[in-house]
Amino acid sequence: MSRPELIAPPEVFYNRDEARKYTVNSRIQEIQAQMTERALELLNLPPDEPAFLLDVGCGSGLSGQVITEAGHSFVGVDISGDMLEVAVENETEGDVYQRDIGHGLGLREAVFDGAVSISAIQWLCNADKKSNVPHKRLMRFFNSLYKCLVRGARAIFQFYPQDDQQLALITNCAMKCGFSGGLVVDYPNSTKAKKYFLCLFAGAPTSYELPKALGEDEGEPSEGSSKKKFHHRERKSMKSKSKDWVLNKKERQRRQGKDVRPDSKYTGRKRGPKF
Amino acid sequence: MHLLTHNLLQCIVQGCRTNSFPLRIIPEDVQEDERDFNQEFMVRMLPRIHWAALLSALENLSIQHELPAELPADASSNEELLQKLHRYLLEIRVQQGALICNGCGRKYDVRQSIPNMMLNEDEV
Numbered sequence: 113m114s115r116p117e118l119i120a121p122p123e124v125f126y127n128r129d130e131a132r133k134y135t136v137n138s139r140i141q142e143i144q145a146q147m148t149e150r151a152l153e154l155l156n157l158p159p160d161e162p163a164f165l166l167d168v169g170c171g172s173g174l175s176g177q178v179i180t181e182a183g184h185s186f187v188g189v190d191i192s193g194d195m196l197e198v199a200v201e202n203e204t205e206g207d208v209y210q211r212d213i214g215h216g217l218g219l220r221e222a223v224f225d226g227a228v229s230i231s232a233i234q235w236l237c238n239a240d241k242k243s244n245v246p247h248k249r250l251m252r253f254f255n256s257l258y259k260c261l262v263r264g265a266r267a268i269f270q271f272y273p274q275d276d277q278q279l280a281l282i283t284n285c286a287m288k289c290g291f292s293g294g295l296v297v298d299y300p301n302s303t304k305a306k307k308y309f310l311c312l313f314a315g316a317p318t319s320y321e322l323p324k325a326l327g328e329d330e331g332e333p334s335e336g337s338s339k340k341k342f343h344h345r346e347r348k349s350m351k352s353k354s355k356d357w358v359l360n361k362k363e364r365q366r367r368q369g370k371d372v373r374p375d376s377k378y379t380g381r382k383r384g385p386k387f
Numbered sequence: 388m389h390l391l392t393h394n395l396l397q398c399i400v401q402g403c404r405t406n407s408f409p410l411r412i413i414p415e416d417v418q419e420d421e422r423d424f425n426q427e428f429m430v431r432m433l434p435r436i437h438w439a440a441l442l443s444a445l446e447n448l449s450i451q452h453e454l455p456a457e458l459p460a461d462a463s464s465n466e467e468l469l470q471k472l473h474r475y476l477l478e479i480r481v482q483q484g485a486l487i488c489n490g491c492g493r494k495y496d497v498r499q500s501i502p503n504m505m506l507n508e509d510e511v
Contacts, residue, residue, distance in 0.1 A: 162428040164435075185428060187392055196501050207392040211504040215511045218399045218504055220408065223435045243508045252511070260395075 115274070121240040123212075126171070126192035135172040135198050144230055147307065148178040151228040151268040154296065154311055154323050157184070163225035166217075166260065168269075169232025170208055173199035179228070180205040187224075189213060191235075214249030216256035224260055227267035233310075234271045237278050250282060254289035263315035267291070270309050279308075286312055299327035302368030327369035355380035388502050390444050391476040394437050396502065398488035398495075400510045406490035409440035412447040416483035422473075429469045433462055436476070445475060 116125050126134070134140055157163045163184045170176055170188025172195050179186045186206035190196055196208045211218060214236050236253060237246045257267060273279040283295065291312040299305040311322060350357045358380035366372045398407040438458045445452050452475065454468075462468055486495040486502060493510075496503045 162425055162431065164428075164432060187395065191505075193501070193503070197499060200499055200501060207389050207500075209388065209392065209396065209502045209504050212506070215506050216399050218397050219395045220397055220437065223395055241508070256399075 115272075117235050117238055121238065122235045123191045123193070126195045128194045131172055131192065131194040131198045134195070135174065135202070141174055144174040145178050147230050147270045148175040148228065149182075150298070150307070150326075151175075151230065151270055151309065152179065152182055152184075154268045154309055155226045155228065155266050156323070157226060164223065166219075166224045166227040166257075167206065168213060168227055168229035168257075169235070170199065170206075171195040173202055173204035173206075173208070175228065175230045176204045176206050189217060213253045214244070216252045217260060219256065219260040221259050222262045224265065225262060226265045227257060227261060229267070229269045229271075231271060233269050233282060234273065234278070237274070237281065246281065247285065250285035251289065254286050254291065258289050258291060258314055261314040265314045266293075267312040267314065268309055269312070270307060273308055283310065286310070290314070294322050296323055296325045297328070298325050299369040300325065301327070301364070302370075305369045327367065353380075388481045388497055388500055389477055390441060390479055390481075391432070391436075392502070393444050393481070393486075394440050394476070396486070396504065398490060398493055400488070400491055400493050400506065403488060403491040403493070407488055409437065409443055409489075410486040410495070411489055412444055412481060413485040413487060414448050414481055414483075415485075416481075417448055418480050418482050420478050420480055422477050424470060424473045426466065426469055429473055430463045432476075433458070433472075436472075441475065448479065448481075450475075450479070 119125055155165075165179055165184050165186040167175055167179065167186045167188040170186075170190050171192065173188065176186055176188055176199070188196075188199065188204070188206055188208040189211050190208065191210065191212045193210050196210055199208050213232075233250075233253075236249050238244065239246055261267065271282075273282070279295070286293075291314060293310070293312040296309040296311055298307040298309065305327070350360065359375065362372050362375065362379070393410065393412065396410055398410060400407075436458070442452075442454060442456070445454070452471070454471065454475075459465065459468070480500055481497050482500050484497045486497060487493070488495075
């Protein structure tokens with residue numbers, strides 16, 4: 113996977129060219145739209161009520177489009193001025209402003225019904241400059257976010273954590289700032305479709321339960337390692353292209369959330385002799 | 388930047404404690420969009436609007452308004468008032484200009500309707 117955050121700071125990386133490329137690329141558009149839809153689903157807003165949302169790292173307004181289509185209003189914040197200019201040119205419905213979220217959002221208290229963020233907070237963990245301390249930046253961001261949300265609101269962050277350490281750093285900072293909640297991993301068995309959503313609750317709602325991830329097995333995650341070993345042994349003994357092998361592969365792809373044809377009596381059958 | 392967004396933005400430069408809200412608007416180019424009126428949304432936003440900040444923003448833009456000095460108690464059922472608020476908050480847009488903090492004097496530019504709220508490292 114390419115990691116733009118390892119190449120340059122966001123305000124430098126998302127320059128004029130990159131901003132245009134990003135917005136016209138139909139694959140990126142589709143993925144962003146899908147992830148935003150999922151994030152809105154996880155936000156669990158009351159149905160048929162227009163909500164006021166904050167889009168953190170709104171960029172060129174791809175996620176904003178989805179929010180508007182869902183009938184909500186939003187305010188977007190991003191560090192890249194070029195990305196925001198594209199957003200304004202595309203006439204996004206919501207307002208945008210330019211700011212480094214690691215410096216705090218600079219918004220008044222208790223105004224937003226929720227916050228969504230698509231592929232943005234991993235940028236906060238960058239230490240591009242000597243003055244950039246990831247921990248401090250995350251704390252400032254989560255503190256200001258907590259303040260500007262109404263009590264009981266949710267904030268959903270889709271992001272690509274680099275490693276477990278980074279994941280722990282982000283969640284710890286959020287918890288320290290008063291958020292509760294946790295991580296939802298969609299399609300945990302797939303490398304490609306796997307998506308991390310950090311679901312945070314501002315203020316303690318009377319009862320909450322983490323939303324269920326998509327494409328997840330019934331098994332406990334702790335069983336994962338033993339299962340893997342079992343698979344490994346099984347695959348070794350299984351003859352390649354045999355019926356069991358095919359069924360096993362289809363099952364695996366189903367777990368990864370891929371589009372797989374249903375099993376039938378023809379599955380894995382040998383084709384007849386040709387003349 | 389519409390006035391609804393102006394109603395949220397606050398100066399958080401280090402050491403700026405008093406008068407950091409609302410920011411004073413120095414308008415250069417003000418335009419008006421036309422947008423659909425959504426009554427449900429306006430009613431929902433009513434308690435979250437900082438009334439004094441809205442009035443001062445309208446004053447900065449030298450817009451004649453007939454809004455009362457305080458948010459009336461029956462505002463949510465007063466459609467005429469909601470229509471007016473819709474126009475002031477969501478249709479009037481500052482295209483070019485600047486925002487100035489009344490507390491510390493920090494100036495934020497507004498270019499192409501985007502307020503630039505970026506801070507220098509020493510201001511955080």
